[in-house]
Amino acid sequence: MTDEITRELFDKLVDLAALQLEEEEAEYIRRQLNSQLTAIHELAAVPLDEDTPLAAHGVPYTLNTSAPARQDEHNPFPRPEIILSGAPEEEDRYFVTPEIPHEDLD
Amino acid sequence: MELCDLSAFELAGLIRNREVSAVEALESALKRIEQVDGRSGSLEAGEITPEDEKKVHAFITRTEQIARAEAEVVDRKLAEGVIPGPLAGVPYTAKDIFNVRGTLSTAGSKILSNYEAPYTATPVARMQKAGAVILGKVNLDEFTHGSSSESSAYQPAPRNPWDPSTVPGGSSGGSTAAVAAGMGQLSLGTDTGGSIRQPSAFCGVVGLKPTYGRVSRYGLIAFGSSLDCPGPVARNVRDAAMMLNVIAGPDPSDSTAVTVPVPDYTAELEGGVKGMRIGLSPDFFKIQYFNHESGEMDEEPISAEIKQAVEQAADRLSEMGARIVENVPMPHTKYGIPTYFVISRVEVASNLHRFDGVKYGYRTPLAIEDLDEMYRRTRAEGFGAQPKLRILMGMYVSAAQYSAQYYQRALKVRSLIRGDFERAYDPDGEYRLDALLTPATPTPAFKFGDVYGDTVLMQYADQFTVTANHAGIPGLSMMGGLSKERLPLGIQLLGRDYDEAALLRIGRAFEVATQDAPWRKEKPQVLAGLA
Structure with a gap:
């Protein structure tokens, strides 16, 4: 585990994350990522068995501790206009976005 | 007063x-x-x-x-x-x-x-x-x-x-x-x-x-x-x-x-604490951190004053009837931060994708061409350096080609960290603790x-x-x-x-x-x- 996040890989990640970075910010963040990655590489030293379980959370969930599944019932928010009032742009109770990139089919 | x-x-x-x-x-x-x-x-x-x-x-x-x-x-x-x-x-x-x-x-x-x-x-x-x-x-x-x-x-x-x-x-x-x-x-x-x-x-x-x-x-x-x-x-x-x-x-x-x-x-x-078993672990009395200059992990003792405060707390609790159990091994403590660097970043990258300038919150005021550009400008202007850094790390360590060596590995180490505590608290085990006392x-x-x-x-x-x-x-x-x-x-x-x-x-x-x-x-x- 000695990977480094190269500039090329970094730029790809930035693109996938739907971000844009100024040059100075990009350099700072890439440097920090590689520092953190060096710390993460410490994990390579941990002896692991094939059957060591993956822990998606710490505390085990059992039937005795878990809430029963809710009924699959439609439970609408009582006043949708409150939610719409927080929209950056709204028209006729629709969220409005800029043009969605698309290709016209023949 | x-x-x-x-x-x-x-x-x-x-x-x-x-x-x-x-x-x-x-x-x-x-x-x-x-x-x-x-x-x-x-x-x-x-x-x-x-x-x-x-x-x-x-x-x-x-x-x-x-x-x-x-x-x-x-x-x-x-x-x-x-x-x-x-x-x-x-x-x-x-x-x-x-x-x-x-x-x-x-x-x-x-x-x-x-x-x-x-x-x-x-x-x-x-x-x-x-x-x-x-x-x-x-x-x-x-x-x-x-x-x-x-x-x-x-x-x-x-x-x-x-x-x-x-x-x-x-x-x-x-x-x-x-x-x-x-x-x-x-x-x-x-x-x-x-x-x-x-x-x-x-x-x-x-x-x-x-x-x-x-x-x-x-x-x-x-x-x-x-x-x-x-x-x-x-x-x-x-x-x-x-x-x-x-x-x-x-x-x-x-x-x-x-x-x-x-x-x-x-x-x-x-x-009161009479009869309670309270553990001390040597793994909580040293810090391990990444040294930029050497590029290595360094190990150092913690602040002497904090160490003394914990020891004095153990003395007080002992005087009140608690049983202090020393030398409880918590060997995976030192992997807590590297594991966190992986797991928390994967989770936060997922959680922060929802902030996109469409339904609520900030949207870039700049004139923009299309939705993709709006996402990018909004997130570039709206997030500070820390969230950006964490999103990028989370995406990297969970990417298909790296997940096994980083994310999956971190989830396994998480099991081992949990195991340290289970052994310390096991009512039939060697330590049978009610609690650990640490800095x-x-x-x-x-x-x-x-x-x-x-x-x-x-x-x-x-x-x-x-x-x-x-x-x-x-x-x-x-x-x-x-x-x-x-x-x-x-x-x-x-x-x-x-x-x-x-x-x-x-x-x-x-x-x-x-x-x-x-x-x-x-x-x-x-x-x-x-x-």
Whole structure:
């Protein structure tokens, strides 16, 4: 585990994350990522068995501790206009976005 | 003594008996805010002045009108003979990561700077139902991403009431600074890697990270969904227990909130520690951190003063009848931070994708061509460096070609960290502990600007707290002494799943044992000379 996040890989990640970075910010963040990655590489030293379980959370969930599944019932928010009032742009109770990139089919 | 300096327990009793009104309690807290807090955090703060450097700056949004209405309701109910809730009239604050209907809920980020929550988080709703009075929303590291509260987009960032040239810790730094300075008896914080316990240690207050699932996360702006725990910040153990009584319990709106019965956490508080087994582990008395200059991991002893505070706490508890079990091995403690660097980043990358400028929050004002460009500009302008960094790391370590070596490996190491605690607490095992006693932090509060910017060193401030988040277990942090620079020294108790009661009981016994200690009489610097 000695990977480094190269500039090329970094730029790809930035693109996938739907971000844009100024040059100075990009350099700072890439440097920090590689520092953190060096710390993460410490994990390579941990002896692991094939059957060591993956822990998606710490505390085990059992039937005795878990809430029963809710009924699959439609439970609408009582006043949708409150939610719409927080929209950056709204028209006729629709969220409005800029043009969605698309290709016209023949 | 001012009303704002009383404990929540004392104040609630006076209000219930109508010796003082909830409005009077509120006025006292508001007066204290005027005296010590200075200007609230803002996106357009301009230059930080020498005057700013003497103030606490706990708040982003003050909610005086809501507080006044809530306090008047409490007084009216009392006048009508209605028995109010257990926290009736007690002023509190909420970290600005909780959605509260009718308030801005910013997460300390520009991207939520105009976001008014349409609903209220369950822990806040339970505080409201218990009659507590909300003073406002308090500052934090942006999206809780930090250990000093300096990374908030809302400046001036909070400062430590014990010495405003030092940080209050983070990410619940506004919560712990507010409670330490008398701006509300209680605060709702959240703890993902230590974000309640580390700032509580820095500010000399009591902070409790409950067991994962003990308190609902509904309405919390998510960071690491398998790690996040809302919990109390208080001035003493009894107040923390009272607050946990109110906020704990199952919630139909959060399927990870467990159905385990909630005991009365105040019932056994004075039960003492006789016969309890409390462990000390050598793995919590050294720090391991990444050295930029050598490129290696260095190992160093912790602050001698903190080590001494923990040892003295063990002595006090032993004198009160606890059995101190030394040399408990916790060998995976040193992997807590590297594991956290992976797991928390994967979870946060997933959680932060929702902020896109479409349904709520900030959208770039620039003229833009299409939706893709709007996403990019909005997120570039709206997020600060810390969230950006964490999103990118999360995407990298969970990418298909790297996941096995990073994410999957980290999840396995998480099992081993959990295993350390299971062995220590196993009732049929060698140690059979009720709790572990550890330092809360490797050092007392550090100076503003000393660590900020170095994201690796900053993360290592959480080395002793983060393993509890991986394991899901509860942890209590409290003051165990004062350094020669007059900064609080934090000790920590780590317990078994859902056994917050044991931690509170041990913590209360320690308070009793040290009630006459000289450091207990000391007050934060910002309170000196107040009328």
